[in-house]
Amino acid sequence: MREKERVQGFIAARVAKELKDGDVVNLGIGLPTLVPQFLPENVHVTLHAENGIIGAGPLTDKNRDPIHVVDAGGKPAAATIEGCFIDSATSFSLVRGGHVDATILGGLEVDEEGSLANWIIPGKKMPGMGGAMDLLVGAKQVIVAMEHTAKGNPKILKKCRLPYTAVHCVTKIITEMCVIECTPEGLVLTEYNPEYTVEQIQAATEANLKVSPALKTMYRI
Amino acid sequence: MPKLISIEEVVALIPNGASVMVSGFMGCGSPHRIIDALAKSQVRDLTLLCNDAGMPGGPLGEDFYGVAKLIHNHQVKTLIATHVGLNPEVATQSMQEKTLEVILLPQGSFAEMIRAHGAGLGGVLTPTGVGTIIEESPYCLGKQTIQNRDYLLMAPLKADFALIAGSKIDKAGNIWYQGTTVNFNIVMATAADVVLAEAEQFVDVGAIPPEDVRTSGVFVDYVVEGGRY
Known part of the structure; x- marks a missing residue:
């Protein structure tokens, strides 16, 4: 478990470098929720919770009201002093209308075309897409x-085998092994974790990776 | 002016096989007392339109929260929702027992499809779902390309009844919502034949300033006093 936490922290810290001061950001459940703690002091982002918060903020004993204020996971939440509560239609106007700068979420499979699958495993699990399909289509980034693989099996594929959440939508993939940019020409390896070689990264990836001429090492904690 | 009725009268209005929209997001902003009363009633074969299936285990230690009790009691025949993963009984009833039909829609489309019916529109053109199995949904009416971008035409969504919840509702039916309880309440209030609103606090007209009213009383047919949750 320790190792998993270390890996997730490493990924979240690198993701944090993608965010700019003033960005409106939607975080998926799990690993993405770790990202804000790695933001530098001069970077302030506005967190969007698709159930109806723009400017989700720290929960304290004083503002805790789980009957009236929750986040998109149904957990107790709060708004910052600059924040506001909105209804669902407005929330998704924000999403589809291009007013969300970045959405950060996990995936079951991602492919060479920048398509993502993360909402259903037919016959086994069908949690539903929630707001993910809208976020993938609407967010600018x-x-x-x-994590790069699932039990050693590649998750970055030539083509997703599970039903898509959205197609041609992913801008960047960040794992414990590397950073990959999704481009019209395919997946480009731009950064690597020096604990691994480029060959090891390609071996853990079914999709073909083009190595960027400007390849550099990933941020290290 | 909406009519103030008792919770028992609400239950009596809803027949077997009715389609019912229920507001709320994982139970937050749901009409809890109305749901409790429906769960105690014999009403069955409901088509339920709700963001989710609620969840077992509420914030105050409830065994079931949101619409979860209705699922648990097998009172729902068809569930139209966006996310059901927090209520494991949905998977059991839909995939193993095959007693529950589940239709999943993207959350933004779900909200806008309800809004469309309430706003008198014939559908919603959204880029959400393009290239996915949503294109095969019975609620997807086709695909169009507008200014070089693909869109799905999604059908409007309506129901026989909308069960919504307000933090304060005045005697004219005007509603103010606290925090994130607002979620689907605003659109659902516009999109059903009969709209029933449960008040956490039932107040005199004037107690909610006009600029704080989020749902006008003109949308509301019946008000029920639920009490502070």
Whole structure:
């Protein structure tokens, strides 16, 4: 478990470098929720919770009201002093209308075309897409933050085998091994974790990776 | 002016096989007392339109929260929702027992499809779902390309009844919502034949300033006093 936490922290810290001061950001459940703690002091982002918060903020004993204020996971939440509560139609106007700068979420599979699958495993699990399909289509940047493989099996594929959440939507994939940019020409490896070689990264990836001429090492904590 | 009725009268209005929209997001902003009363009633074969299936385990230690009790009691025949993963009984009833039909829609489309019916529109053109199995949904009416971008035409969504919840509702039916309880209440209040609103606090007219009214009383048919949750 310790190792998993270390890996997730490493990924989240690298994702944090993608965010700019003033960005409106939607975080998926799990790993993405770790990202804000790694933001530098001079970077302030506005967190959007698709159930109806723009400017989600720290929960304290004083503002805690789980009957009236929750986040998109149904957990107790709060708004910052600059924040506001909105209804669902407005919330998704924000999403589809291009007013969300970045969405950060996990994936079951991502492919060479920048398509993502993360909402259903037919016959086994069908949790539903919630707001993910809208977020993937509407957010300006779509960052998939996930462990590079699942039990050793590649998750970055030539083509997704599970039903898509959205197609041609992912802008960047960040894992414990590397950073990959999704481009019209395919997946480009731009940064690598020096604990691994480029060959090891390609071996853990079914999709073909083009190595950027400007390849550099990933941020290290 | 909406009519103030008792919770028992609400239950009596809803027949077997009715389609019912229920507001709320994982139970937050749901009409809890109305749901409790429906769960105690014999009403069955409901088509339920709700963001989710609620969840077992509420914030105050409830065994079931939101619409979860209605699922648990097998009172729902068809569930139209966006996310059901927090209520494991949905998977059991839909995939193993095959007693529950589940239709999943993207959350933004779900909100806008309800809004469309309430606003008198024939559908919603949204880029959400393009290239996915949503294109095969019975609620997807086709695909169009507008200014070089693909869109799905999604059908409007309506129901026989909308069960909504307000933090304060005045005697004219005007509603103010606290925090994130607002979620689907605003659109659902516009999109059903009969709208029933549960008040946490039932107040005199004037107690909610006009600029704080989020749902006008003209949308509301019946008000029920639920009490502070």
